[in-house]
Amino acid sequence: MNRRIYFAGSIRGGREDAGLYKRIIDYINKTDIVVTEHIGQADMSMKSQTLMSDACIYERDTKWLESCDLLIAECTCPSLGVGYELAYAEAHGIPVYIFYNELRSNISAMLNGNPYFTVVPYGNEEELYQILKDILNLNVECASLITVDSENKQIVEKLKRDGISCIENGEFTLMKIILANSKEAIEKVNLLSLRQNDNTKLVLLQTSDIFEVVDKEMFDAILSFPNGSNTYEEIKSFLYCIRNFLEIHWTLSVDFNDFYSLIKGKNIISMQRFTYRKDIEEALYKLNYNRDKKRKNISSLSVAYIIMKKS
Incomplete structure (x- = not known):
């Protein structure tokens, strides 16, 4: 890296x-x-x-x-x-x-x-x-990233340099995430081909200003980040959250349907990561620090060396 x-x-x-x-x-x-x-x-x-x-x-x-x-x-x-x-x-x-x-x-x-x-x-x-x-190092197996504009391609390249990558069309891919910064970028994607696998969720992640989506019914979730947030850091934290929810704690914490129920629809989300070892109150304090009740929060608490996420 x-x-x-x-x-x-x-x-x-x-x-x-x-x-x-x-x-x-x-x-x-x-x-x-x-x-x-x-x-x-x-x-x-x-x-x-x-x-x-x-x-x-x-x-x-x-x-x-x-x-x-x-x-x-x-x-x-x-x-x-x-x-x-x-x-x-x-x-x-x-x-x-x-x-x-x-x-x-x-x-x-x-x-x-x-x-x-x-x-x-x-x-x-x-x-x-x-x-x-x-x-x-962070290798996400159950989600793949699809980019259709130069800005988001640069984000994915930076993720790779930072040791974060997604396996494209892997055996365990449960979610395809399209990174797009405009309505025109979405028009370049063949959504029908991406929807061929009924077991794979299709998520649109709007990485700049929120824009109108024509084919909303094609997506299981349309997500965006709060105005003024650091898009790169938010995407990185989102991938950490996917890794923690769906791969590290697959049998111990939640299954994919539980995770999907938190992100489905159209939501503005924000992510942060926290670590605790013994006292869960420490993590809960951090998760509630500066919490904006208008935002949707995805919480994942883990002990020992697992990196914590809130989103």
Whole structure:
């Protein structure tokens, strides 16, 4: 995928986890590019940091951070610098994942209570890598994306670069999602051919302003996002929700008909993802944070390393 990842970990606050940082960085580097590889160097210390002035370090690191697609932080060992990096990433709209070993420390309420951050506790290193795998890679098997305009083709290409893909016409495809930004784009699609399989739902996802659909009866659902929302992030979260509802929890949570009953018709939806490990109240608090009662919400709560969604 070759995304640029900013890995954050304690340097001046303590180097006891340097070996762990190195292993995490090596794992991420298998698919992406970590711009802060020096965090995992065993000989990185306060003394070696002073070879550069604090002003130079600040300028270098903030430029790196601004150029990154994602920030992943290991916060078991507290660090003022990492805290600043997290706030800086939030201010610049960079997605943030915060890891900490729950057997060794507790995370600050200022981080855990902030709905912008995805805070992920873990119990051992093996579990940490499984979480990272789920974050860095998402292959959706039961939904396929159909694009008919250049704008949405660019969105799908960006999804692929971010490690998110849908299997086209797969054995388990239950839903075909047409991404379209205009009525004219829909006219390019052969809807009859897409409706040949009665077991497959056809969903229209309007990715720009809401437009009039002539052949409404051809679709099982017509969805759109709230005005002013980030279309790319909303689509990405929607795919995470499909993955969680229909693939990860197929037998444990809901079946396809239940999921379809939530999206069928014509609805404006909005998506966010949350993680909790033990206390479901934490997830419920986040799901209700800034909830707009005028919107339709699709909720999915999971424990351990599963990424949570609200939509």
